[in-house]
Amino acid sequence: MQIPYEVTARPDTGVNNAKLGIWLFLASEVMLFGGLFAAYVFLRIGADAWPGMMVYGTEMMAERADEILNVPLATLNTMILIASSVTMVMSWAALKMDRFDRYKLYMGLTILLALGFLVVKAFEYGDKFDHHWYASTNNFLGIYFVLTGLHAIHVTGGIVLNAYFWGPGTKLWKRGTPRDKAHFTNRIEVAGLYWHFVDLVWIFLFPMIYLI
Amino acid sequence: MADDHSHSDHQEGFWSKYWFSTDHKVIGIQYGITAMLFLLFGFGLMLLMRWQLASPGVEIPLLGALTPEMYNQFGAMHGTIMVFLGVVPLAVGAFGNYVVPLQIGAPDMAFPRLNMASYHVYFWGGVVMLASFFVPEGAAKSGWTSYPPLANIETMGQTMWLWGMVLLITSSLLGAVNFLVTIIQLRTEGMTYFKMPFFVWAQFVTAFLLLLAFPPLEAAGFLQLADRLLGTSFFMPSGLVTAEGPLEVAGGGSPLLWQHLFWFLAHPEVYVLILPAMGIVAEVLANNTRKPLWGYKLMVYSVIFLGFMSFIVWAHHMFITGMGTAISAFFQVTTMIISIPSVVILSALFITLFGGSIRFNTAMWFALGFIPMFGIGGLTGLPLGLAPTDIPLHDTYYVIGHFHYVVAPGTIFALFAGIYYWYPKVTGRTMNETLGRIHFWGSMIAMNGIFLPMLHQGMVGMSRRLFDGGLTYSFTEGVIHYNSVMAVSAFVLLLFQLPFIYNFLTSIKWGRKVTKSNYWEATTLEWSAAPTPPVGHGNFATIPTVYHGPYEYSVPGHELDYCPQEVPIQLPDVADQTVEP
Numbered sequence: 001m002q003i004p005y006e007v008t009a010r011p012d013t014g015v016n017n018a019k020l021g022i023w024l025f026l027a028s029e030v031m032l033f034g035g036l037f038a039a040y041v042f043l044r045i046g047a048d049a050w051p052g053m054m055v056y057g058t059e060m061m062a063e064r065a066d067e068i069l070n071v072p073l074a075t076l077n078t079m080i081l082i083a084s085s086v087t088m089v090m091s092w093a094a095l096k097m098d099r100f101d102r103y104k105l106y107m108g109l110t111i112l113l114a115l116g117f118l119v120v121k122a123f124e125y126g127d128k129f130d131h132h133w134y135a136s137t138n139n140f141l142g143i144y145f146v147l148t149g150l151h152a153i154h155v156t157g158g159i160v161l162n163a164y165f166w167g168p169g170t171k172l173w174k175r176g177t178p179r180d181k182a183h184f185t186n187r188i189e190v191a192g193l194y195w196h197f198v199d200l201v202w203i204f205l206f207p208m209i210y211l212i
Numbered sequence: 213m214a215d216d217h218s219h220s221d222h223q224e225g226f227w228s229k230y231w232f233s234t235d236h237k238v239i240g241i242q243y244g245i246t247a248m249l250f251l252l253f254g255f256g257l258m259l260l261m262r263w264q265l266a267s268p269g270v271e272i273p274l275l276g277a278l279t280p281e282m283y284n285q286f287g288a289m290h291g292t293i294m295v296f297l298g299v300v301p302l303a304v305g306a307f308g309n310y311v312v313p314l315q316i317g318a319p320d321m322a323f324p325r326l327n328m329a330s331y332h333v334y335f336w337g338g339v340v341m342l343a344s345f346f347v348p349e350g351a352a353k354s355g356w357t358s359y360p361p362l363a364n365i366e367t368m369g370q371t372m373w374l375w376g377m378v379l380l381i382t383s384s385l386l387g388a389v390n391f392l393v394t395i396i397q398l399r400t401e402g403m404t405y406f407k408m409p410f411f412v413w414a415q416f417v418t419a420f421l422l423l424l425a426f427p428p429l430e431a432a433g434f435l436q437l438a439d440r441l442l443g444t445s446f447f448m449p450s451g452l453v454t455a456e457g458p459l460e461v462a463g464g465g466s467p468l469l470w471q472h473l474f475w476f477l478a479h480p481e482v483y484v485l486i487l488p489a490m491g492i493v494a495e496v497l498a499n500n501t502r503k504p505l506w507g508y509k510l511m512v513y514s515v516i517f518l519g520f521m522s523f524i525v526w527a528h529h530m531f532i533t534g535m536g537t538a539i540s541a542f543f544q545v546t547t548m549i550i551s552i553p554s555v556v557i558l559s560a561l562f563i564t565l566f567g568g569s570i571r572f573n574t575a576m577w578f579a580l581g582f583i584p585m586f587g588i589g590g591l592t593g594l595p596l597g598l599a600p601t602d603i604p605l606h607d608t609y610y611v612i613g614h615f616h617y618v619v620a621p622g623t624i625f626a627l628f629a630g631i632y633y634w635y636p637k638v639t640g641r642t643m644n645e646t647l648g649r650i651h652f653w654g655s656m657i658a659m660n661g662i663f664l665p666m667l668h669q670g671m672v673g674m675s676r677r678l679f680d681g682g683l684t685y686s687f688t689e690g691v692i693h694y695n696s697v698m699a700v701s702a703f704v705l706l707l708f709q710l711p712f713i714y715n716f717l718t719s720i721k722w723g724r725k726v727t728k729s730n731y732w733e734a735t736t737l738e739w740s741a742a743p744t745p746p747v748g749h750g751n752f753a754t755i756p757t758v759y760h761g762p763y764e765y766s767v768p769g770h771e772l773d774y775c776p777q778e779v780p781i782q783l784p785d786v787a788d789q790t791v792e793p
Contacts, residue, residue: 001750035431136443
């Protein structure tokens, strides 16, 4: 049994199954993060001060988010993620040009950059914990940890996915028929769409939490 | 992203064939069986609650007298199980999975392994929900809506509820993507959107609702988990005091935030419950009236509009929260607007009956029962959609009566119609008609015996949350004896499910064998082009091509009273029939 349009695009819709599937999945992801962004707005509108009290039951107040969060580190992380999006596209383009060695290089770079993002994030979290600032401290830190945490989970998911396509997943390409190669290239494109989305979420998160 | 394996030519073991199957038909059956067991279980919880309400404190055999904590658990879990583990998986997971690929001429769903994953995640979500009864202090007790701050300070069962919901939401997300891609990509040649059966349209819109409405609840679930596990205060206002003194939380959160996020899902969820049911009823009605569905295109446009509108009506559940009259006014208007497409669809179904030569079989009886029952459910909803009438009715039994008319004798009747209608398709044998009619009439009378008194009790003002059935309030005096009527009706309802269960189980082996593949003489592909019972993975011997719309019954001049979609309509030469001018 063969499922139609697994590799080739359906003429009247112009896409193959996986690509349509990932777009629909991303639509639901928009609603997931959209729900959390809406919660952020709702909480901030209702708050007396934002970020507000930093130590439970005492007077320590923060007037601006950058008194608490590390904007330079987050800017660095933004750059890292954008760079990883670029290498992700390059890895796909390499497959299109039938340059498997280049694919391995660029996909490897994508994975390393993503790991770099998580390392920087871990330093940021560690700094908060050193100050005894936890999710329970106030709603600003609560929504900060939930949003960036959920984003970090998405980054981790992307790393697992990309690592699979860097290592064991390449078996499909190595089978070598044009169809298999096209199939593998499609998979990288789909993984890329997901990766760009994760990048895009951060592009929204960064100004919303750190800057305004 | 499945590898291209051939599934058909090798022998499969029991586990891979029935448990880890990637065949949409097997997965549909898995969903069906699991969901029906959950429906039975949720019904059992309801029986215990009805016993308690009719005779507070009287011991139940084997279980003893209910405590208020148990009653609250049963209430919360009855709602959760019926909606998320019973009706939706049966309507979407079972019927959608089994019927949609067959009706659009597809060999399977677009992502068979994702389909399998979707069932397994659902199954484990159900296991987590059931397991929550056995953790210290029992399952969730804050109602199926889990309103904070009460839900935030509840016992461990609430955390289990949230994890269970995360799994169920993930499952329905996987399913929704799969349904949408299948319907968009795998329609066979000639199956344009407006040649799809109405059932497929209903599933299509339902999948969009599941895709886009569930994630905000997942977001809310994460926030409540953070409140419970990390000590955040997203839903905790400042200065909360419980019996143990002030709560040690930062505060500054908003319980209303949960309600907004919850109802942003839960209102579309109501349409997830009802649209597949309308789809099933449309199929059964067209087939058994031997007429085209009246206003097919109108129904399709209505169902699309309904899906869209269902995203902007959610706050009509929140009129008494004090969110402000301007917001209330907006949501009253949208609520009144959304009632229009529902009425259009119901009217179209009703008009379909006009002038038909109706075949009365059990499936048809249930479909016919659906129309007035859903009608009552819909009409009793109007006073709840307007703030002035909602305020006195809110949180009374009137709401329970309204909602159950929509879902119990509404959706569940439609699901029964679907079971009787497609049973021969799945098993190659028919269910017993006599037992079917006993099942129908018994259920019809008993269901009304349960839900009609609720409407009156609610209008008198009886709260929906009373453990003693309203004994402590003097104003319930005139209506409190209804509790006995309802309890008896509930047990009668159980009694009348026995013929169904017996019929369902024994017909698999001893039912009358189906003699021809297109048993109901239907026009849609699942009957006309696919063999009955189905053979193996892949559905069709050759993938059919579709030539005309789905409901070409009784075409004038055609020799048969049905024209299958994959056979071009050939009328006798028109020249022979020229009429004198």
